[in-house]
Amino acid sequence: MAGRTSPILLVTSAFISVLIVVPICFLLFGMFWTSFPGDPNGTLSTEFVVKVFTGEGVPRHFNTLSLLSNTLIFSSVSSTMAVAIAFMLAWIIHRTNTPGRRFFDVLPLITFMFPAMLGDIAWTFLLSPNAGLINLYVNHPLGLPPFNIYGMGGMIWAQGLSLTALAYLLISATFGTMDPTLEEAARISGARNRQTVLKVTLPLAVPSIVSTWTLMLMIGLNSFETPAFIGLPAKVYVFMNAIYHKMSVDVPIDYGGAAALSFVSLLLSSVAVAFYLMSTRRLKRFAVVTGKGYRPKPIDLGKAKYAALGFLLVYVFVGLVLPVATMLLMSFMKFYTVVGVNPLDYLTLKNYAFVTSEPLMLRSATNSFILAGVAGVLTTGAAAAMSYVAIRGHMRGKRALEFIAALPVAYPGMIFSLALIWTALFLFRPIYGTMTMLVLAYIVVFLPYGMRTMANSMIQIHSELEEVATVSGASSLTSMRKIMLPLLRPALINTLMLVFIQSYRQLGAAILLVTPSTFVLPVVILHWWASGLLVALAAAVMIYGAILVAIVMFSRYFLKASLTF
Template sequence: MALKGSPILTIIALAISFLVIVPIGFLIFGMFWTTSPGLPGELTLEYAQEGFAIGEHATLLLNTGIFAGGSTILAIGIGVALALVLKRTDTPGRKFFDAVILVHFVFPSFLGDIAWTMLLSPRHGLLNYQLMRLFGLESAPFNIYTHEGMIWSQGIGLAALAYLLIHPAVANMDPVLEEAARISGASIKRSIGKVTLPILFPSILATALLLFMISLRSFETPTFIGQPGGIKVYMNAIYENIELVIPSRYGVASTQATVLLVLMLVVVVLYLQSTKRLSKYVSITGRGYKPRVIHLGRWKFATLAFAGGYIFLSTFMPFILLFFVSLVPFYATTRNMLENMTLANYTQVLLDELMISGAINSTLIAVSAAVVTTMAGAFLAYMAFRTRIRGKRVFEAIAILPMGYPGLVFGLALLWTFLTVFRPIFGTPWALVIAYMVIFLPLSMRSLSNTMMQVHTELEEAGATAGASWMKTMRLITLPLMKPAIINTFILILVYAYREVGTAVMLAGPGMYVVPVLILFWWRSGYLPVVAAATLIYGGLMVMTLLVARFLLTSRGKSA
């Protein structure tokens, strides 16, 4: 039931797009303005010229391509395989793995990088050290400070996101085509390769695009792993102009970031073209469906090992390391740290009154941001796939733009926006809620679009034919079908909003602390064990909030 168009829908879409376009507009204007946007200045081409004039373009772009492309391929490979294993097979413990995978998001992304350097550093890596001792090796077998190390750390971390974005599509697949393939004599492997994966193509492509963009703008892995290994990516050039040069050259950094954005836009256009004929990929139709579980026989132990191995590497291993570090007075591999275990780090965090007010602020802001962002994403996804409004895919493209800018640059754009356009709410919690909505809109959009693409309109059309109003069709057909994806998206955004640091430093009012910023304070002070304890305590709070949210959302659904 595609709506032809409605002024209200268009106005809402324009309002959301406005929130995204304004900061990006400031950044582009900033490329050609001698001072900050909104302040007196003159037009200039100097920044643009300097932005294009940086040396080593080829090396930086090649390194960036290898890093972002490699990480995306690894993450998509693991994510799709996990989705198939956990949603379509009888692998033991799949529900446990499905729940536990969320725990991965509880940790700040850089902790994964730190954990891998603790394990695989050629100098003091615990795993390298043990292997060298066990097998009498003269040199470390692994070196995290390489291209492969960067791809490994980034890819393993992103695979959890890939799984979260793809699994609703896998779970919602109509099994008819697969069954037809099997009846025709195709093996499971052939059926997956020839039927399942092609059906999932738009979801996989959209997710890959998002992961590629996240990797392009990633700052943590290039800093913690790439830099000690002498590997420079494009983000280094942007970082140099913001943090290294005094005074910072935001105009030049903005130009460089916009070049990256243009490259990404090309990918977005290719994506929009490739998913134009959506009906080709629809797998939830009016015929009724129930995804069939594939019985793997003996192979289920192999899939169990795969899923368990991934969860161990991505979630348990950083968790165990973090837990261990939280119990020592200092992290020193040259000492027997088991001798001086202490709970003092937990006491310090729990007795800190700032942590208490920070936890309350964080929860209120994250929950509000998750509600607003999920609603905005759902709205735009509905616009893109359920209406005939002119330019609807433009709104979809606009919503993905914030993901194209590195956080270092986009944080400043948001500051300009709030100081100029939304000054009355600058410094209030609402500024953070709106900023988070803009930043996480691409995630919300992609997460919901993946499912929306797969739900055929004939179900809603049937409702309309039976005389149901648009509202009734929405309530009884569309929303129930979308419910798993909506809950999933809400939880995803909730987790990301809970973890966000950079925006809070720029936009939070003086004295309004959120926990990630407090953890950053401790990190800067060098109190690694306190950081570990605070991260685990905060992680516990996040898990509790997620469980409560999930319970409320699912129980409300059941009662309805």
């Protein structure tokens, strides 16, 4: 029988639990505090809560019902768009005889090699109503009305394309292993391909589709980049950019109003998480691979396979090639757009020279790398410790520990940053405005995903190995260090690199916490966009993307990280 859990592991787990729970309490307190965080002269009042739930004295676009409606429309419709496209991609690639389909299977991973904001910025370059490249060089010569990316429709378009790759990776696993017996039986019975898909394939995939859609919904609810780059110029507000507006634009800063909106957003995210957990529990009722031998057989589309190939090519062009090519072109331009002349006559390398010599950019790049590395190591260590306590520990309340560790799934990065501000200014003022704040935020935001990876791997290691070590006199800490950690090396590397990459890309959790000395790359890019430094911004995004590509390639091919949670 295993020995007692090491006090070091227990202390680590307790510290992380406090780090998660205490900021939530301070965020709730902030809803009722009339002054700024840390001010002892404030009083308790229901003013902000009344404004949030009644809309009294609040501009129409900040009305809670309006924010709730916009948030649900934005997240649900973009999730539906992403899942619909992903379903078609997965079906074509894994279940049909479309030419070159295997080549397209690796393309979704490429989208993860670029910063999340690349697509948002690229679509503003392409579809800006007055100076968008498509409007200038396609719509205007043809006499067509201009597209306008700024607004709810543009937000849904950009977010839907951004989420499609992740949705594809989740749904494709179902199609790749689906037993074709039922589909073949349908065809033998005279059903056409369309009938087979609608009446057999789609129902079998429904649980996977529902769980994937719910996960995309959660991501949409917590998304900040798309509402910031595309929603703010049109004054289209969802909870995330409304909270940002109250904290970064309003004068004076509306701390109480931001805390109240964060609470409502937190409730909404919690409901989405609960629905996601319910949907994933139902997956085992729809098993598509049994003990019976099977071999997935491609569906013969006949001449329609060329239409399917066309669909794949259109997606790759619109979702990957066009945004990346646009950002690359704009990064070499002397200014945003040139009306009536050939843009290729106005190319320059000065943007890259400016970006690589700008002190703020160099400092923020260094900060991003350091923060991502520290957050990756500490989050991986914390996830390993808490997973060990939850799975191998012999203590009461370990289920509560698992629950606490899962709370940040419903905790958008920006909301936790706000909660951390309230906590730091009341309890730990010396860490406010330091890199420590950012590291703590990253740890909490990515901890649930790290724990998922570590716990899944830890469950596969039988406890008899540790029991032998215990009988030999080893402590639980020694057992973990000499037995568990070597066996968990692949999971540790995978978690470390995933947290590193996601921390390097993180904007929502950083935007409220940075100071001039702690700027990170995504925040600098957002500020340059707001300042109109568009071509320099394009060069910065391309360099930023190149760094991420190098990190992903190094992780997959040298460290053998799978880069999946």
